[in-house]
Amino acid sequence: MVHETLPVMGTEWFQPFTEQPIALLSEEGEWIGDFPLDLDEALLRQLYRDMLAVRLMDERFTVLLRTGKVSFTAPMAGHEAAQVGVAHALRRGHDWVFPYYRDYGLALALGVPLVEIFGQMIATRADPNKGRQMPCHPSSRPLNIFAAASTVASHIPPATGAALSMKIQGTGQVAVCTFGDGATSEGDWYAAINFAAVQRVPAVFVCENNRYAISVPYSCQTATPTIAEKAHAFGIPGYHVDGMDVLASYYVAREAIERARAGHGPSLVELVVYRYGPHSSADDDTRYRPREEVELWRRRDPLARYQRFLARRGLWSEEWEQQLREEIAREQAEAIEAAERAGEVPAEWMFDDVYAEPLWHLERQRALLRAELQ
Amino acid sequence: MVHETLPVMGTEWFQPFTEQPIALLSEEGEWIGDFPLDLDEALLRQLYRDMLAVRLMDERFTVLLRTGKVSFTAPMAGHEAAQVGVAHALRRGHDWVFPYYRDYGLALALGVPLVEIFGQMIATRADPNKGRQMPCHPSSRPLNIFAAASTVASHIPPATGAALSMKIQGTGQVAVCTFGDGATSEGDWYAAINFAAVQRVPAVFVCENNRYAISVPYSCQTATPTIAEKAHAFGIPGYHVDGMDVLASYYVAREAIERARAGHGPSLVELVVYRYGPHSSADDDTRYRPREEVELWRRRDPLARYQRFLARRGLWSEEWEQQLREEIAREQAEAIEAAERAGEVPAEWMFDDVYAEPLWHLERQRALLRAELQ
Amino acid sequence: MATLTMVQAIARTLAEEMERDERVVVLGEDVGKRGGVFLATEGLLDRFGPDRVIDTPLSEAAIIGAAVGMAAHGLRPVAEIQFADYVFPGFDQLATQAAKLRYRSGGQFMAPMVVRMPSGGGVRGGHHHSQSPEAHFAHTAGLKVVVVSTPYDAKGLLKAAIRDDDPVVFLEPKRLYRATREEVPDDDYLVPIGKAAVRREGTDLTIIGYGTSMPEVLKAGEELARAGVSAEILDLRSLVPWDIEAVTRSVAKTGRVVLVADAPRLSGVLGEIAATIAEELFDQMLAPPVRVAGFDTPYPYAQDKLYLPTVTRILNAAKQVLEY
């Protein structure tokens, strides 16, 4: 379990409910924050490495899809800065994370072993979840990553509950819950955050707002200019943040998390991002998204912007990039191999873990299948 | 069907999101609005008559309960100004109303025949709903009062849908939907208003905020100081109104309704009220409400305040009061009698109206019961 | 040993379990000062404070979903849904989160929680204070389902449910909350989930019931006895898992069975049990299994009492299988 010690903040740097998204880096990669950057070089470079690893993993997923090894992917390119920023803002293995299906970048940056990630994607024995779910459903007990469910927004009430338990038990933990813009339309989203606000639980609700829910554009999703301002419905702060800016994502999340940890209650953090790929491998986004729009956002690539930032500080070079890419490629290739080597999930695992102990009707069904397979 | 022609408003008088509730009458009954009162004397007096009739009906309900004629009541004393104000702000029989279980005052002021109200309470053949529901569930097809269901907030999505139909069909109607403060915590409440806002449907969502959901105080319900500000989550205006002031309730509702009718979309109207009685006849509110609090609010009685207003204008007298009370008592007594005379709901009605036509399995069950009863 | 109503037994049991294990917390609408609308949580707030007795906002999704998160994080939440009819706004949290958490995480996470709810009719509650939605839970893999009918069982099964490592839906027939009193031992006993109770031994036919309808079932048994017919009566108590051994043992013996419950008939739990009996005991059956269920209408108000299986209806069914 990884425990990071985060710098303790003296002040609150960010204003909720801004019209313009909070950014700390200009498109050219200049630091435009009005407070001192307090991160060491190792972390600054790690953020880049993680983003790059996520981008490359996304590409891997597509390859695995093409070769028929995985049945489905939920592209995360464009979400890297948001996911990596948040991952580093929390105490890994201590705080809890409630991710959704687009969050394998978050999982990676939280330290989920690659072999587990690919094991889950391919559904082999390397998957700690025993091949029970579709690809793109992160979960890790040791890292306190609550098993994602496909049902949009269904994890928000459990996040509130876990945070309430943290408060009751005084564990000093925080629950960080991520979701898309579409998720904010579900009743459970609202009901759960309302409860969290009443109880002032240590939770941070993070929206990766890519302005589409599959094909449904933001304008059909809600009439509020921002997601952040929905926080008014709960009486909690809502931060409108440039989610293509890894430092803005990191710092706002960190402040929100530490506020929560200090007992000041939950907040809502909106990270404005863009998904470069289709919604999923089953989607055709040309039906609903103009190519110019995609191009426009491609020019705002979160990796490129952060690369410029690092380069300005002498923390990035072509060489390092090359080296990183090779390392990452190797790690991922090895992980895929190891995941495949672990072998297929046995048929009978289907009947385990429905309950803590086996019930008679399931044992009968297990026997029926066993007979059939013999 | 009653069609009232409402005065056309030139301007918008009210500001959303005020900290202080909007009031048009001082506690002493002075007009404190900053625009001219444009209601004729007949209507001014009708408002009083309706409020008084609601108060007396509430007392009737309690008597019917004591004598075992009804099995349940949901006291509405304290909500009269809010309900009567809203009822007169809409076009009766043209607009649609989506009430909840505490809204028999609204139903009365909308013109539901008393015999139907008491028929529903006692569950006799005088109930157009055929005795299908518990007492306190208004419904009237001719008056476009959508049949109330007990499930809190479950009527909000249908209200949005009806309003969407009005918009699509261009009927010039408005859907007015009422509910309590507790209802605002249900996910369906939020999901439905969000949809309404996106579609800019002609709907007005009215909260009768009595600051309790059974025993649960407002502070456990939500962390926002007002319900009105939750409108920020939808990008629509939210009005914080003194619901013990019948004129404020009327005017704000009227403005919101006419805004909706004119195509400017939905709004949220919070009417701050107090329920003088227990939550229901099954409740014991002394367990959770200090008597001083009840007393404090009793001193703000909406009938007394409005009576003072009328008296100042020479529109109220002891005599008139006496006459009204007698008239109302007579009407209600007669209605109860007529409702009882209508006779019991036949057993076999249980099987009607599950579907438009009878299905075989229900016909078998009907036969089974018939055999048993013979 | 105290003589208690069912709802008193439940309130005491909650207090005992909270005393025993500080991870046990109670949450729901009106469970605090009000002590629950049926007083099942009376006195708990005073005794255990607002951190362990939580008045929630009016959202069943928030209640059930929060319980999942609390349970996954290490507590043992007992959530109250004010009436079983109101579980539906929170049904997704039960079906998607509570029921599937252990499975989808490969056993990494679990949701040891109890969702208590007053269920069933007979109290003039109309549509939304009368339903018996157990079939919805029984059809949802990952949930255990219990329906109690006596104060003694209420205590023992509630304790078992709270200590169970899986989500348990715990149905409490509200009509029986105060219907009778019974001696309830003070000690810490468990009634195991999954075991039926033989309420009366008999040889001529088996009547299987549970929950709200048990008083009528028992009355029917007495009437039959008076008429010289020996009915064996089972109270299922648990619906998932249900006690197939007890059921087949009894029906194999009597060869005739009537199944009784107040939930709607179509695709209900009684269908499951009747179909299983038909499948397993085909050769031993002397008559077809007959169900006496609620009618397939929304729960009516005016006909409140007629909706529920009446003693007459049960006796008619018994006659049918006896004279077959």
Add this chain to the structure above:
Amino acid sequence: MATLTMVQAIARTLAEEMERDERVVVLGEDVGKRGGVFLATEGLLDRFGPDRVIDTPLSEAAIIGAAVGMAAHGLRPVAEIQFADYVFPGFDQLATQAAKLRYRSGGQFMAPMVVRMPSGGGVRGGHHHSQSPEAHFAHTAGLKVVVVSTPYDAKGLLKAAIRDDDPVVFLEPKRLYRATREEVPDDDYLVPIGKAAVRREGTDLTIIGYGTSMPEVLKAGEELARAGVSAEILDLRSLVPWDIEAVTRSVAKTGRVVLVADAPRLSGVLGEIAATIAEELFDQMLAPPVRVAGFDTPYPYAQDKLYLPTVTRILNAAKQVLEY
């Protein structure tokens, strides 16, 4: 006459009905430009505009609940739930509002609406893109429930559902959307709700199925034929009301029955039908009714194909009843 897949037949039918009756509107997630994630609403937006083809926010409660209000107000909404698994956040709107509106208002209001949803497994969709929740609807009085399995039926039943004055839950097995093509007449025909189809005539045993599992059921029928066994095969098509006449006629003839569907077994629809057969045809049965259902686990991913009733499993059950 065109040769169409099931999903094409559905898209055409929606267009035809919208053309015929301007009260018909379509709403749901991604039904607009995207044409639905399965393309069941393809082309509708262009043809009928955004007032009649409404991309909704991501809320099943808003979709179903709004449909209730639209229907009550005079439209004929056809709501799409993107996957049947996602009906649960909107289940209360179905159970509390749609199903009970006519009843609770004494027939004053009604909710003539259709809720279409792709259901069933076999597409590697894991927990939440594979479920067959029909039992939940069948157990809810006030809803009609249809499950189609052929392009022809999809057209005729969808038309019937749209013209029906009651709320109809219309399940479309997603595995069959593009599995086969069939000639679908261009004319305006209806397939009545409540009538089963005899897919094969036979005398030795009856196999009753519906929806997702029909291809396996038919294959089992062929295999049996090759082995000299004459199976009669019924496709139920409607679950509420279900076709008791067709079922009893067939089973009375064959005396043996196997029931097949992919939904979980416990308290499922098959239990209802098996129990009814056992009750009604006791004397005519030569063997116990045997059910081949989905397993009582959440729908797994890795074992996607094994979860569904396989041909082998159906044949084993057939053998069981034949050799009884």
